[in-house]
Amino acid sequence: MKFILTITILILLQSCAKKEKKVVTTTPETWKGKGFTYYRAGYLKPNSGIGRRGDNFIYAPKIRFPLAYPNAYINSQVYGVGGLYGQKGNLCDKRNYSYPWRDNYCEKRTHGMPLCPAGVGHQGVDIRAKDCRDNFHYAVAVEEGIITYIGSYSIKLRGKSGRTYRYLHLNSDSIQVRRGQRVWRGQKIGRVSNNMGKTKTSIHLHFDIKETIRFGNYSKSVYIPPYTSLVDAYKRLLMGRP
Numbered sequence: 146m147k148f149i150l151t152i153t154i155l156i157l158l159q160s161c162a163k164k165e166k167k168v169v170t171t172t173p174e175t176w177k178g179k180g181f182t183y184y185r186a187g188y189l190k191p192n193s194g195i196g197r198r199g200d201n202f203i204y205a206p207k208i209r210f211p212l213a214y215p216n217a218y219i220n221s222q223v224y225g226v227g228g229l230y231g232q233k234g235n236l237c238d239k240r241n242y243s244y245p246w247r248d249n250y251c252e253k254r255t256h257g258m259p260l261c262p263a264g265v266g267h268q269g270v271d272i273r274a275k276d277c278r279d280n281f282h283y284a285v286a287v288e289e290g291i292i293t294y295i296g297s298y299s300i301k302l303r304g305k306s307g308r309t310y311r312y313l314h315l316n317s318d319s320i321q322v323r324r325g326q327r328v329w330r331g332q333k334i335g336r337v338s339n340n341m342g343k344t345k346t347s348i349h350l351h352f353d354i355k356e357t358i359r360f361g362n363y364s365k366s367v368y369i370p371p372y373t374s375l376v377d378a379y380k381r382l383l384m385g386r387p
């Protein structure tokens with residue numbers, strides 16, 4: 146029942162999100178005490194795509210933040226400083242390593258994305274670690290589960306909740322898990338890098354979440370919005386109870 150309700154809300158929210166105007170600026174939310182600020186879910190960097198504005202539902206409640214410790218910065222790799230469509234500059238520019246966070250789920254891409262207003266987009270969010278050091282900062286398991294896949298630059302973790310989490314761009318030699326291994330919440334997986342198989346990307350963790358959800362009379366496994374769950378997880382991490 147709760148599940149069906151959730152999906153109904155989700156579909157309603159999606160139709161709301163579709164009606165919103167293209168470019169909206171908003172004031173970042175400030176979070177008391179720890180200096181953490183963030184734009185709300187769906188407020189992507191202007192002209193980088195259309196996010197799910199107005200949808201603040203936490204799709205993956207109580208997950209652990211996927212990086213071992215703060216600070217961490219969710220923002221666009223492509224539209225950030227030094228990115229393909231971003232301001233000219235160094236990828237390690239301090240503007241990339243500063244708050245406020247910016248959601249980049251649904252950012253312009255060609256992947257089919259049923260939950261993105263454009264029907265296509267970025268499957269998850271990109272997260273920079275504390276600083277630009279390569280192969281130094283650890284990504285960790287967001288919940289207890291099994292490692293189901295290890296590819297050239299992607300790792301999949303199937304959590305007890307049934308959701309599948311994907312970690313991309315970790316340094317291959319730093320991987321501390323193997324396929325079929327059970328991991329606990331917070332267990333180290335590998336170190337954040339710029340690995341994209343034969344090519345390289347910027348130094349960041351791409352993190353996404355897949356879940357099977359119902360659309361009317363059929364079910365489909367889709368990438369769900371991760372940003373609100375990560376804001377929530379990050380606040381817990383900052384408070385020292387991840």
Ligand SMILES: [Zn+2]
Nearest residue numbers: 269270271351
């Ligand atoms: Zn990404």
